[in-house]
Amino acid sequence: MIAVATEGLVRTYRGRDKRQEVVALDELSIEIEQGEVYGLLGPNGAGKTTLVKILSTVLLPTRGTARILGHDVVTETKTVRRLIGIVFGGDRGLYPWISGRHNLNYWAALYNVPGPIAKQRVDELLERVGLGDRADDRVEGYSRGMKQRLHLARGLVSGARVLFLDEPTTGMDPIAARDFRKLVGELKGEGRTILITTHDMAEAEAVCDRVALIDHGRLLATETPRGLSRLVAEHERIDCEDTPEDVIEYVRGMIGVASVEARAEGGHRIQMGDSEAVPKVIKVLAEHGVASINTSRPSLEEVYLRIIGDRGLKV
Amino acid sequence: MRAIQGAIRVQFEITRHNVMDYYWMLLIPFFALIFMAVLVQSGRSDLLAYALVGPLLVGVGQMAFYVASEVLSRDRETQTLELELATPAPFALVVASRTMLLTSAGLLGFAESWLVARVVFNETIEVHHAGVLVASLVATTFAAAGTAVITSALFSLTRSARSMQNTVTYPLYVLAGVMVPAAFLPDWLEPVSKVIFLSWSADLLRDALSAESVNDFAPRLGAVLGLGAAALVAGSLLLGRMVDHLRHQGRLGI
Numbered sequence: 001m002i003a004v005a006t007e008g009l010v011r012t013y014r015g016r017d018k019r020q021e022v023v024a025l026d027e028l029s030i031e032i033e034q035g036e037v038y039g040l041l042g043p044n045g046a047g048k049t050t051l052v053k054i055l056s057t058v059l060l061p062t063r064g065t066a067r068i069l070g071h072d073v074v075t076e077t078k079t080v081r082r083l084i085g086i087v088f089g090g091d092r093g094l095y096p097w098i099s100g101r102h103n104l105n106y107w108a109a110l111y112n113v114p115g116p117i118a119k120q121r122v123d124e125l126l127e128r129v130g131l132g133d134r135a136d137d138r139v140e141g142y143s144r145g146m147k148q149r150l151h152l153a154r155g156l157v158s159g160a161r162v163l164f165l166d167e168p169t170t171g172m173d174p175i176a177a178r179d180f181r182k183l184v185g186e187l188k189g190e191g192r193t194i195l196i197t198t199h200d201m202a203e204a205e206a207v208c209d210r211v212a213l214i215d216h217g218r219l220l221a222t223e224t225p226r227g228l229s230r231l232v233a234e235h236e237r238i239d240c241e242d243t244p245e246d247v248i249e250y251v252r253g254m255i256g257v258a259s260v261e262a263r264a265e266g267g268h269r270i271q272m273g274d275s276e277a278v279p280k281v282i283k284v285l286a287e288h289g290v291a292s293i294n295t296s297r298p299s300l301e302e303v304y305l306r307i308i309g310d311r312g313l314k315v
Numbered sequence: 316m317r318a319i320q321g322a323i324r325v326q327f328e329i330t331r332h333n334v335m336d337y338y339w340m341l342l343i344p345f346f347a348l349i350f351m352a353v354l355v356q357s358g359r360s361d362l363l364a365y366a367l368v369g370p371l372l373v374g375v376g377q378m379a380f381y382v383a384s385e386v387l388s389r390d391r392e393t394q395t396l397e398l399e400l401a402t403p404a405p406f407a408l409v410v411a412s413r414t415m416l417l418t419s420a421g422l423l424g425f426a427e428s429w430l431v432a433r434v435v436f437n438e439t440i441e442v443h444h445a446g447v448l449v450a451s452l453v454a455t456t457f458a459a460a461g462t463a464v465i466t467s468a469l470f471s472l473t474r475s476a477r478s479m480q481n482t483v484t485y486p487l488y489v490l491a492g493v494m495v496p497a498a499f500l501p502d503w504l505e506p507v508s509k510v511i512f513l514s515w516s517a518d519l520l521r522d523a524l525s526a527e528s529v530n531d532f533a534p535r536l537g538a539v540l541g542l543g544a545a546a547l548v549a550g551s552l553l554l555g556r557m558v559d560h561l562r563h564q565g566r567l568g569i
Contacts (some may be wrong), residue, residue: 092394108322
């Protein structure tokens with residue numbers, strides 16, 4: 001069964017000067033299976049949060065449809081709200097003056113979770129996110145990581161079947177981020193559907209069944225994490241210094257080399273089009289006495305540019 | 316029901332930890348002191364009940380206009396507002412429950428003013444009609460909470476509405492006969508007084524503290540409740556407009 005489905009979703013805003021129209025989502029169509037962890041990967045301003053807001057019923061689409069477990073987010077708002085949980089990254093969405101427990105109790109009440117069940121669930125969640133010992137302390141005394149974990153518990157307190165996690169590990173320390181990934185795995189094991197937005201490729205690879213790349217409100221590609229790794233590896237590059245010109249020309253003609261460019265700071269960058277050719281190029285460089293050789297993978301933004309260039313904005 | 320419970324509980328916890336929320340209640344004894352001193356010095360201790368009702372209603376009013384009206388602004392600051400809107404709980408009910416708790420804190424003004432009379436002036440203000448007093452206080456709190464829903468939504472929608480806090484509240488108290496009975500004001504002001512719930516509240520509270528019998532209690536109480544309900548409906552409509560604006564424009568503010 002499809003848990004989250006959008007079809008031709010468009011959202012535009014009026015720009016600052018009121019005349020210019022800014023397109024936040026541009027004909028976005030996605031389908032997320034029930035029980036799937038679906039990553040939405042994109043830079044800031046790509047449209048990820050706009051999509052989460054529309055799916056959460058707090059923003060209306062300009063055009064197109066969005067459904068949660070078959071219910072339309074515009075016409076069946078109340079039903080949708082009972083089915084979803086939302087987690088924002090950072091320390092947004094909490095009352096700092098009161099305890100973590102009181103924060104969760106409030107949200108449980110707003111989701112109409114009956115008192116005894118709410119009490120038990122709040123206790124369990126606080127333990128689950130490692131805040132059991134600090135449950136009755138005021139949130140303003142929590143570290144950023146603790147606030148994020150509390151926020152995660154907040155999103156789970158309703159017992160939602162579909163969860164939207166909007167950059168949930170922003171600013172988390174590596175240990176907390178690892179625990180978070182483990183928790184996502186547990187939630188998936190419980191049969192929940194999770195839409196997670198992030199600009200951290202490693203995070204997406206670690207927790208998602210499928211990952212969608214989004215930019216300027218458009219879906220660029222949907223891949224499994226393995227496919228995503230391949231996509232990145234395809235665009236691996238080799239930086240070398242003090243390389244004789246004849247060697248550069250030789251490398252330029254090798255199979256699997258996309259381009260060779262002189263770098264402003266000196267040396268050359270060899271852009272690969274096939275990851276399997278990387279060892280061959282390194283071997284050639286080493287055999288010709290090039291001492292300074294570095295390989296690196298492109299940033300997500302660079303991969304986007306490649307994809308846009310390669311696919312002409314087509315999915 | 317769970318939403319109301321949760322809203323009241325969370326507001327209680329928030330207010331418990333925010334000393335500035337009690338600020339107005341710390342001023343109430345001083346208001347009482349001024350009003351009562353004037354009456355005692357002029358030999359009219361028999362009118363001390365008037366000096367109790369004034370600070371009491373100023374306390375309720377200030378809690379409504381200055382503290383309860385900030386509920387939504389505070390939720391915007393903590394970025395809890397959108398999350399609240401994404402829950403199935405009726406938003407207007409949640410806001411009204413929270414403003415109700417805050418305005419009810421203004422009732423402490425009764426005890427504060429009564430104690431000023433007792434401790435400072437050695438006068439005991441008697442409650443002659445306890446039922447009328449309790450019913451009037453409950454109705455007044457309800458009406459103040461309804462009004463606070465309107466102002467809370469207004470303050471979230473437009474910054475300019477905030478100037479109302481400073482420019483409208485004190486004239487409102489005068490027109491409503493909070494300081495002195497509205498009957499002492501020029502006749503042409505009477506229609507204005509009648510549409511302000513505080514004027515009905517003030518008269519009822521003064522009657523509750525008077526030895527004379529209370530006339531037309533039910534319709535007068537109905538006026539307070541009716542004006543409160545009208546404010547609540549208007550506030551709910553305004554909140555609905557605010558939510559629509561947020562969902563359409565992606566931001567608050569007009």
